Amino acid sequence: MKKQHRNFWFTFIIFSIMGVTMYFGSCTHDDQDLDEFIPEATINDTELLSKKVTTAPTVDGTIDAVWDSAKKLIGTATVPDPGQDVFKGYVGDSYNFTMRSLYDTENIYLLVEWNDKDNSQDRETWFFDSEAKRWEEESRWPTFNASGQMTRQAFYEDKLAILWNVNNSVADWDKTSCYATCHTGLSAADGLARHYTNAADEKIDMWHWKSVREGVWGVMDDQYQDNTTPNGRKSDPKISGSYTDNNQSLAITGTTDMVKVPKYFIPGREYYYWITKTEIDNGTAKLITAVDAEGRLTYDGGVIDPNVDGGYLQDGSISGPKGIPSIYTERVTGNRGDITAKFQYTGSGWILEIQRKLNTGDAENVDINFADLSDQYFGIGIMDNAAIAHAIKANLLLKFEK
Numbered sequence: 515m516k517k518q519h520r521n522f523w524f525t526f527i528i529f530s531i532m533g534v535t536m537y538f539g540s541c542t543h544d545d546q547d548l549d550e551f552i553p554e555a556t557i558n559d560t561e562l563l564s565k566k567v568t569t570a571p572t573v574d575g576t577i578d579a580v581w582d583s584a585k586k587l588i589g590t591a592t593v594p595d596p597g598q599d600v601f602k603g604y605v606g607d608s609y610n611f612t613m614r615s616l617y618d619t620e621n622i623y624l625l626v627e628w629n630d631k632d633n634s635q636d637r638e639t640w641f642f643d644s645e646a647k648r649w650e651e652e653s654r655w656p657t658f659n660a661s662g663q664m665t666r667q668a669f670y671e672d673k674l675a676i677l678w679n680v681n682n683s684v685a686d687w688d689k690t691s692c693y694a695t696c697h698t699g700l701s702a703a704d705g706l707a708r709h710y711t712n713a714a715d716e717k718i719d720m721w722h723w724k725s726v727r728e729g730v731w732g733v734m735d736d737q738y739q740d741n742t743t744p745n746g747r748k749s750d751p752k753i754s755g756s757y758t759d760n761n762q763s764l765a766i767t768g769t770t771d772m773v774k775v776p777k778y779f780i781p782g783r784e785y786y787y788w789i790t791k792t793e794i795d796n797g798t799a800k801l802i803t804a805v806d807a808e809g810r811l812t813y814d815g816g817v818i819d820p821n822v823d824g825g826y827l828q829d830g831s832i833s834g835p836k837g838i839p840s841i842y843t844e845r846v847t848g849n850r851g852d853i854t855a856k857f858q859y860t861g862s863g864w865i866l867e868i869q870r871k872l873n874t875g876d877a878e879n880v881d882i883n884f885a886d887l888s889d890q891y892f893g894i895g896i897m898d899n900a901a902i903a904h905a906i907k908a909n910l911l912l913k914f915e916k
Contacts, residue, residue, distance in 0.1 A: 562587040564615035564622060564914045571616060571623055573869045575858040581625055584614040591628075591896045593906035596698045596707045603656035603664055606901035609896045611907070617872065617914060622884050624868040627893075630672060633859040634899035636789040637671045637726045640760075640776045640838035641828050642820035647809045649775045649820075651761075651840055652833055654901040671726040673897035674866060675904065677772025678705075678719040678882040678890060680738070684711055691893035691908035695739055695746065701741050709739050719882040720747065723866060726787055727757040731845040734868060735853035738880040750880060753848035757841045760789065767806040775805050776838040781816070784825070784835040791844035799842070811894065849876055887914040 518575040563585050571578040592608045611628035637652045652669035659665050677695075679687040683865055684694050695718055698707045711718060718739035728735055736750040749756075778789050778799040793799040804812035820826035825836030840876040845851070854869040873885040882890065890912045895904035 530828055533540075536678060548911050558655055559587065559589045560910055562613050562615050562910060562912045564617045564912060566915050567616045567618055570618050570621065571625075571867070573623065573854055573856050573867045575856040575865055575867055577625065577865065577867075580616065581614055584616055584625070587613045587910070589613075589905040589907050589910075591894060593903055593905045596696070598698070598706045600698075600707045601903035602658070603668070604898075604900055604905075607898065609898065609905050611894070611896065613894075613910075615912065617884070617887075621871055622867050624676075624866075626674065626866045626868070628674075628864060628896055629863040630859075630898055631862065632672075632899065633725075634670060634672045635726055636669050636833055636837070637787060638669050638840035639690035639787065639833040640826075640840060641833055642826040644821065644827060645852035647807065648773060648810060649805075649811075652828075652837075668899055668901065669833070669902050670899050671724060671727065671729075672864065672899060673895075673904075674723045674864075675695065675895040675897070676721040677893050677895075678721075678741075679892075680717040680719050682879060684718060685713075686718045688891045689909070691891060691910070692895065692906060693893075693908055697744075700744055708744045708746070710743050711739055711741045714741055717843070717880055719880060721853055721868070721870075723857075723868075725857070727841055727843060728846065729855075729857060730788060730790070730843060731851075732854060732856045733846055733851050735846075736850050736853050736881070750849040750852075750876070751878070752846050752850040755791075755844040756847035757788075757843040760838070760840055760842050762802070763868060764802075767804055769807075773805060775811060776802055778802065778842055779811075779813070779838045781813075786839060788839050791841040791842060794842060849874065849878075849881070852881075884914075887916065889913050 525834045565584045567580060571580045590608050590610050593604045593606060595601060595605045608809055609628045611626060614625040616623040638654055640649055640651055641804045643650050654668055654670045656664050656668045657666040677692050687694050695709045695711050697710060700706050700708060720737040720739055722737050724734040724735060737872055738748055738750060760777050761774050763772045763774055765772055778795065778801060780786065780789060780799050789799045800813040800815060802813050807818055825834050827834050852874050856867050858865045873883045874881045892910050892912060893908040895906055897904045
């Protein structure tokens with residue numbers, strides 16, 4: 515396993531060269547008009563000033579007037595090239611963003627806006643392959659031909675991550691931010707590139723917004739990074755809930771051959787991308803109990819015959835109208851669900867409004883504590899219909915108005 519060099523000057527030189535290269539590289543996504551993101555009064559593109567307020571914003575994905583008093587940090591996040599084609603199909607993509615922050619005696623609030631031409635919800639949707647007579651999930655990775663041209667987009671969701679250095683434990687975080695935990699050159703079995711810290715006492719608090727899996731509940735997945743290799747990313751403890759892959763293995767009727775098929779679906783519904791636990795419990799979603807050699811699925815109340823109903827087939831570059839969601843989901847409770855995140859897709863980008871307690875009181879000490887109002891360096895990652903490829907803006911600094 516090859517570990518990324520942590521020497522600051524080496525990192526600075528490499529990513530400076532990478533930044534220049536990507537600046538002049540082509541961008542495959544249309545950017546929103548930058549004027550929409552440039553306010554009359556800004557700090558700069560690295561510092562975010564959290565304004566003290568007595569009236570909190572209503573966290574609902576719309577921008578209250580109270581946000582007008584907060585200065586905007588403006589910036590551009592760009593997808594780097596970590597090598598080994600890990601981010602193939604995304605390298606060089608850039609996104610303009612703004613951030614604002616408020617705080618009161620109990621909570622910190624963040625408002626993040628960024629351009630994105632598509633609301634990506636079609637995440638690994640189930641479809642029927644009529645030639646193979648098998649059910650398959652759309653790929654989370656883009657597909658390329660022998661010439662390296664993309665022939666089919668990825669089927670995933672839009673995401674955003676914010677990373678914080680817990681108790682200033684990660685060395686050189688103020689100089690390198692999220693690059694300090696990025697390790698490249700790993701084996702394919704280890705994921706090629708991963709995030710993990712470099713010592714047992716180093717921990718990163720990671721806020722991970724997933725528009726489909728937990729977005730429906732208005733929650734940002736509270737995660738952290740430690741020095742577990744090769745993958746140091748973990749979710750905070752939960753009491754209940756979160757999302758589950760909507761799949762199961764069933765034997766083809768009359769044989770011992772096992773195949774993967776969806777576990778639940780909702781009869782009559784079209785263009786839906788998740789199923790809730792409530793819909794399972796109240797019988798709206800039906801359990802699939804059998805599959806035959808022709809791909810027909812049996813459920814309590816009927817049979818899905820995708821050989822007759824073409825709605826389950828791929829529809830050109832997208833999934834068909836009756837494609838079955840890849841997940842079912844329930845509101846997560848416990849420390850993992852202690853960040854509220856409400857959002858709105860505007861047609862050309864995202865508005866994400868975040869609320870979290872200044873001090874969550876997390877006994878395991880993996881949550882960043884803002885209670886003393888000290889400066890905090892952070893980095894963000896923007897993921898546009900991407901499983902792991904993320905546009906990065908590092909070396910950002912949160913300051914609190916005293």
